[in-house]
Amino acid sequence: MIPAAFDYYRPNNMDEVIALLQEHGDDARVMAGGHSLIPMMKLRMAEVPHLIDLQSIEGLNAIEVKDGQITLGAMVTQHDLIDHDGIAAAAPILREAALQIADPQVRYMGTIGGNVANGDPGNDMPGVMQCLDAQINLVGPDGPRTVAARDYYEAAYMTDRADDEVLVSVSLSAPTGGYAYEKQKRKIGDYATAAAAVQITNSEGKVASASIAMTNLSDVPVWSEEAGAALVGTSCDTDALGAAVAAMLGDIDPSEDNRGPVAFKRHVAGVILKRAVTRAWDRA
Amino acid sequence: MTDKMHIKLKVNGEDKEFLAEPRELLIYALREKLNITGPHVGCETSHCGACTVTLDGKSVKSCTMFVAQANGAEITTIEGIGEPDALHVLQESFREHHGLQCGFCTPGMITRATKLLEENPNPTEEEVRFGMAGNICRCTGYQNIVKSILSAASEINAAKEAAQ
Numbered sequence A: 001m002i003p004a005a006f007d008y009y010r011p012n013n014m015d016e017v018i019a020l021l022q023e024h025g026d027d028a029r030v031m032a033g034g035h036s037l038i039p040m041m042k043l044r045m046a047e048v049p050h051l052i053d054l055q056s057i058e059g060l061n062a063i064e065v066k067d068g069q070i071t072l073g074a075m076v077t078q079h080d081l082i083d084h085d086g087i088a089a090a091a092p093i094l095r096e097a098a099l100q101i102a103d104p105q106v107r108y109m110g111t112i113g114g115n116v117a118n119g120d121p122g123n124d125m126p127g128v129m130q131c132l133d134a135q136i137n138l139v140g141p142d143g144p145r146t147v148a149a150r151d152y153y154e155a156a157y158m159t160d161r162a163d164d165e166v167l168v169s170v171s172l173s174a175p176t177g178g179y180a181y182e183k184q185k186r187k188i189g190d191y192a193t194a195a196a197a198v199q200i201t202n203s204e205g206k207v208a209s210a211s212i213a214m215t216n217l218s219d220v221p222v223w224s225e226e227a228g229a230a231l232v233g234t235s236c237d238t239d240a241l242g243a244a245v246a247a248m249l250g251d252i253d254p255s256e257d258n259r260g261p262v263a264f265k266r267h268v269a270g271v272i273l274k275r276a277v278t279r280a281w282d283r284a
Numbered sequence B: 001m002t003d004k005m006h007i008k009l010k011v012n013g014e015d016k017e018f019l020a021e022p023r024e025l026l027i028y029a030l031r032e033k034l035n036i037t038g039p040h041v042g043c044e045t046s047h048c049g050a051c052t053v054t055l056d057g058k059s060v061k062s063c064t065m066f067v068a069q070a071n072g073a074e075i076t077t078i079e080g081i082g083e084p085d086a087l088h089v090l091q092e093s094f095r096e097h098h099g100l101q102c103g104f105c106t107p108g109m110i111t112r113a114t115k116l117l118e119e120n121p122n123p124t125e126e127e128v129r130f131g132m133a134g135n136i137c138r139c140t141g142y143q144n145i146v147k148s149i150l151s152a153a154s155e156i157n158a159a160k161e162a163a164q
């Protein structure tokens, strides 16, 4: 599997990256860890005549946890995230989700920026970021701008990011309460058949707030406001779980693939969502 | 075709320089340009781990890295781990516990395991299985691979204690 030829660039500042993106337009792409892009290039499903490697850009691999605010640089790898005690304390769902992505070798290379920017409905971090109401920070020829993760995804591989913009970081407020990232997959290294990200808070035995997003059940991640709302004020009993699942099933739109037919995916979505909510509530 | 690039790598402690197209995969540069044939090509699709090398302190699948991306890196392959007449503890342990049958996966297994034990010198069986999940073996059923790694870990730890 030999990818099409390309010119390789390894700039060390962002201005140069943006200038290259502007100069080459559609023919240029940035590469982070390459663990989504290289497989696509090998299959010749992606052709990138001008490949811009981000590995030498300074300041993209910092993890910051301060005053309840978390910022993850685009080049922070899944391995870095798992290894970071501050993240484990401030937003344990990130660690729980990262541990369910791919395998150790892939996690040393795969980055948060690549996972969030890629736009593959199978990527796990977009759903997590929607659950956490994270903000995606971009920079382009006109300077920086920020988009909510919940508004970022348009369709498979189509996002709000313009071709000449680069994702520099993802920022979020440290969540409170219980959490879970529950993922059904056929084997280690597989993308989700269904996965659910849940954050839930408990006030005197009742759900005070709940945020729920699911992965790989539509061409974009699905944050379901109604599914969360169905839990608020309840004690997460069977009826409440049923209502949350019903709301979520109204929002997802899975398609048949080698992970199963639509009816099976809808069934698995319900099972996984119940497990995720139950685990998050136990921890709340 | 694009121009060839001047690539510099440090492989198993030795400086290497050669010309390569940027799109060449690291595994082929190692095997075909440098004649370092320990890392194998199993799946070529980032799934099997037979091509695993240690690159700047990370276990990576060298079939999923362009040689241009690796330019400037320090790499360790199975050739840099132990010597035929002075095996690394992991190699000795794989031999002792039948951690291999055909041996195709073994260079990747042992290279990955060196890094795993460096990061977690005292793993549980579950941690070994999770930490080795990027490496596939078609022969052994994994049981003896896990046994080999656990046994190597206790041996390394015992040697460390004895040295103190």
Ligand SMILES: Cc1cc2nc3c(=O)[nH]c(=O)nc-3n(C[C@H](O)[C@H](O)[C@H](O)COP(=O)(O)OP(=O)(O)OC[C@H]3O[C@@H](n4cnc5c(N)ncnc54)[C@H](O)[C@@H]3O)c2cc1C
Residues within 6 Å of the ligand: A029, A030, A031, A032, A033, A034, A035, A036, A037, A038, A039, A054, A074, A100, A101, A102, A103, A106, A109, A110, A111, A112, A113, A114, A115, A117, A118, A122, A123, A124, A125, A165, A166, A167, A168, A189, A190, A191, A192, B045, B046, B047
């Ligand atoms: C065997 C295997 C199993 C995997 N399993 C999973 C899994 O279970 N779950 C999961 O979520 N992922 C999985 N992945 C994907 C892996 O996590 C990827 O590494 C990740 O999705 C993309 O990160 P990257 O750094 O490799 O991005 P790259 O491959 O470098 O880039 C991906 C895309 O994003 C763009 N991009 C990257 N960085 C930026 C940026 N800063 N700004 C703008 N655009 C950018 C690139 O141009 C490209 O289009 C798997 C990969 C493999 C090989």
Ligand code: FES
Residues within 6 Å of the ligand: B040, B041, B042, B043, B044, B045, B046, B047, B048, B049, B050, B051, B052, B061, B062, B063, B064
């Ligand atoms: S050959 Fe690289 S992972 Fe299989």
Ligand code: FES
Residues within 6 Å of the ligand: B099, B100, B101, B102, B103, B104, B105, B106, B136, B137, B138, B139, B140
């Ligand atoms: S020993 Fe044959 S593949 Fe592992």
